[in-house]
Amino acid sequence: MTITKHSTSRLQGSNAHQTSQIKERAKRNKERNSARILIVDDEPRASESLRAILQFSGYTIITANGGREAIDALKTDTFDLALLDLNMPDIDGHQVMEFIKSDNHNTSIIVISGESGFDHVASALRKGAKDFICKPYMADELLLSVSNALERQHLTNENGRIQEKLRRSETLHRFLINNSPDLIYMLDQEGRFTFVNNQFEKNLGFDAGELLKQPYTCLIPPDDLEKAKYIFNERRTGDRTTRNTELRLKSKDFDSPNYVDVRSVAIELNSMGIYSTRLNSKKKFVGTYGVARDITERKQSEELIKYQLYHDLLTSLPNRTLFRDRLNIALAQAKRNKKMLAVLYLDMDSFKIINDTLGHHAGDELLQSIAARLKGCLREADTLARVGGDEFNLLLPDVSDRNDITTTANKILKELEKPFHPSLQEVFVTFSIGIAVYPNDGDSKEMLVKNADMAMYQVKNSGKNGFAFFADHMKEQFHKRLDIENGLRRALLNNELRLHYQPKVELKSREIVGAEALVRWQHPDLGLLPPSEFIPIAEESGLIIQVGEWVLRQACKDAFNWMELHTHPVSLSVNLSTQQLESENFTATVLGITSEFNLPRQLLELEITESSIVQNMEKAVENLGILHRYGIRVAVDDFGTGYSSLGYLQSLPLHTLKIDRSFIHAIKSTQDEHSIIEAVIAMAKGLGLDIIAEGVENEDQHHFLHNAGCLMAQGYLYSHPLPEADFRQLFSETI
Incomplete structure (x- = not known):
């Protein structure tokens, strides 16, 4: 079979639509920055004819005179399309196609040849030619073939790019998924x-x-x-x-x-x-x-936080909050089943002496050992809680009679007779235990704990180291306390409370930089009472919230007056009780009082003890966090007494640590080594907290603290707590 130029007769009759397609494709080629075309022919006239036709359509044309020039051009340049003659001396078109195929050139090929035999055509197509045009050819035929070849080349390249993107995307996706x-x-x-x-x-x-x-x-x-x-x-x-x-x-x-x-x-x-x-x-x-x-770590952290909210961090025993919850449940069950239950209040005798003698670390070890022994004396259903420094509450549900309770109390006392060895020191301890029994001694958790506490104090007053059940004769002491409580209510109404202020001084200059407000009671019959005479009763009765609010209001009023008299501001410290911190309106009350007297909130510092913080960490974090956002400062009072865990230092928005006076009293000279004090000062600085020492009574203590890096202190060396007028005068004299 022979293919001749007559085989292109179908193109000669191409209609306008076909011509339009050619022009559109040529336009797309031009928009693709003009396709590069290599014309390979050993006849210059044929090459020039092709150049003229294709350049008119916007293509970039390079010509090669023969196969050798074509291969040289392909080695150094890239082309989208090659128009290739077959019959050329030296290196013919078939060899050029083989070079393009073997060298992986991304170049499409159209053969333009006078050799129209079937073998030539078939061989060219097998070697990769996209089309075969016989000489002589029509211009439209040439342009259409070139356009089609370039379009296919473009689609092939585009498909390759898409496949590469997909491959990279899949690789990236798999990498992201697996990592x-x-x-x-x-x-x-x-x-x-x-x-x-x-x-x-x-x-x-x-x-x-x-x-x-x-x-x-x-x-x-x-x-x-x-x-x-x-x-x-x-x-x-x-x-x-x-x-x-x-x-x-x-x-x-x-x-x-x-x-x-x-x-x-x-x-x-x-x-x-x-x-x-x-x-x-x-x-x-x-x-x-x-x-x-x-989320395993998160769940473990949540469980740890939950555990810390309801347990004492030193002994791992339930804290006051958890004990009261369990007592509520046990009371409900006892009322429903008409059973007895007992609440025991356990207080260690002379713990302060042990703590002061052996140190707080040994005291912590001792409390942990005591907790372990106490737990060994109990049933699984019993609840032992640590509710204070050396105070424990014990719940004995479902007891048959007082003999069961007596047996447990004796067992505890006998177990505690054995020596303890904190910090390799042999220590003997005794406990005073008060017992209240439901239903005879109270039908609420408050009454039972209160009566057990009252019975415990009866043991202490009777020589310690024993136990006693609550009895009616103990009410006499209760009535005495009730007189104090009622008198305190009248004191609030009759304005009998007074504030004294103890200066805080800068150690370097000894200038007054602040004051701590301390409450006194001007009793109409008993004279001026110190807080130890009425604050514990105020806490038990709930009056501490009213007392605390009065103290805060009066202190803010006095501080505002000092601002009016002096341009030099003085910071004000006010002590908080646990009940104040836990009250629903606590933050609103504090913010309201500071606004009432227009006192800059950054001058107010609220002092709270470690025990108050740990007893209800959740509420402390919530309320103190709100006040912190309003600029009010927070200080930890009596730092280092009774709690070995320092986790709360990072949980709360604290500003100041007050070194407890028991550490300061141990300083006898400036040459003493007191690693605990130095460690507390270094820790406070590391946490960005202010540090103040309380209970400074002599110059040696003053100089030791100053050399150790402590910036502020308060104590009798500088001034006793003074009535407001006397403090105001002292402050005026020192500025």
């Missing part, structure tokens, strides 16, 4: 794994081969199967999908008898159903896609 900190999975319609990322092996110990084709239930603990059924194997889409739902997954060693503490992993799960997207057909469920975040 994600989350567990990512896919399930099929039957709930079997079709994909898991590498995090499954890191978090759970399963590699992909162990999970693929396995049902998702292989990872779900038995207790969570029902819950997982509707969220792990999610079928819903849109807003109804599973979002941030907590679940547990088995680790690889879950069913092993020799498991470690953590056999399951807590996760937070997001999952959604996947459906087919075929056109003109109903969507079909094909599986589930899920992302799970390991």
Whole structure:
């Protein structure tokens, strides 16, 4: 079969539409920065004819006179298309095509030749030619063939770029998926794994081969199967999908008898159903896609915080809050079942002497040992709580009679007779125990604890080291305390309370930089009473909130007056009680009083003891955090007494630590070594806190603290607490 120029007759009759297509394609080629075309022919006239036709269409033309020039040009330059003659001396068109193919050139080929035999055409097409045009040719035929070849080349290149992008995208996606900190999975319609990322092996110990084709239930603990059924194997889409739902997954060693503490992993799960997207057909469920975040550490932290809120951090015993909760529950059960229960108030005798003699570290060790021994004397249903420095409360639910309670009390006292060895020192301790029994001694938690406390004080007054049940004759002492309570109520109404101010001085200059407000009671019969005479009763009766509010209001009023008299401002410290801190209107009261007297809030510092903070950490964080945002400062009073954990220092918005006077009293000369004081000062500086020492009574203590880096102090060396007028005069004389 012979192909001649007559085979192009179909092109000679091309219509206007075809011509338009050629022009449009030529335009697209031009817009692609003009395609580069290599014309290869050993006849100059033929090359020039092709150049003239193609340059008119905007192409960039390079000519090669023969095959050797063509190969040289291809080695040094790139071309989109080669128009190639076959019959050339030296190196013919077939050899040029073989070079293009072997050298992986991205160049399309159109053969333009007078050799129109079938063998020539077939050979050219086999070697990669996109078209074969016979000489002589029509211009339209040439342009259309060139346009088609370039269009195909463009589509091929574009497809290659798209494939490369897809490959890179898939590689990146797989990299991100496998290096994600989350567990990512896919399930099929039957709930079997079709994909898991590498995090499954890191978090759970399963590699992909162990999970693929396995049902998702292989990872779900038995207790969570029902819950997982509707969220792990999610079928819903849109807003109804599973979002941030907590679940547990088995680790690889879950069913092993020799498991470690953590056999399951807590996760937070997001999952959604996947459906087919075929056109003109109903969507079909094909599986589930899920992302799970390991929240084990967060859950452990939450459990730790919850534990700390309801437990004493030194002994790990329940604290006052948890004890009162359990007492409430036990009372409800006792009332329902008509049973007895007992509350015991345990207070160590002479703990302060031990603490001062052996040091606070030994005191902490002693309290931990005592807690351990006490727990060994109790039933599983009993509750032992630490409610103060050396005070414990014990709940004995469901007791038959007083003999059961007596047996337990004697057992405790006998167990505590054995020596303790804190810091390798032999120590003997005794306890005073007061007992109140429901229903005879009270039907509320407050009354039972109060009566047990009253009975405990009776033991202390009778020689200590024993126990006593609450009895009616103890009410006489109670009535005496009630007289103080009632008198205190009248004192609030009759304005009998007074404030004295103890100066705070800068150690370097001895200038007064602040004052601590201290309350006194000008009793109409007993004279001026110190706070130790009435503050404990105020706390027991709840009057401490009213007393505290009066102190804060009067102190802010006095501080404002000092501002009016002097341009030099003085900071004001006011002590808070636990009940104030826990009251519902505490923050509103403080902010209201400072606004009432227009006192700059940065001048006010609220002092709270360590025990108050630890007893109700959650409320302390909440209320003190609010006041901190308004600029009010917070100080820890009596720092270092009774609590060995310092975790609250980072939990609360604190500004100042007050070194307890017991540490200061131990300073006998400037040459003494007091590593605890130096450590507290260094720690405060490290945390960005101010530090002040209280109870400074002599020059040696003053100089020691100044040399150790303490900036402020207060104590009898500088001034006793003074009535407001005397303090105002002293302040005026020192500025």
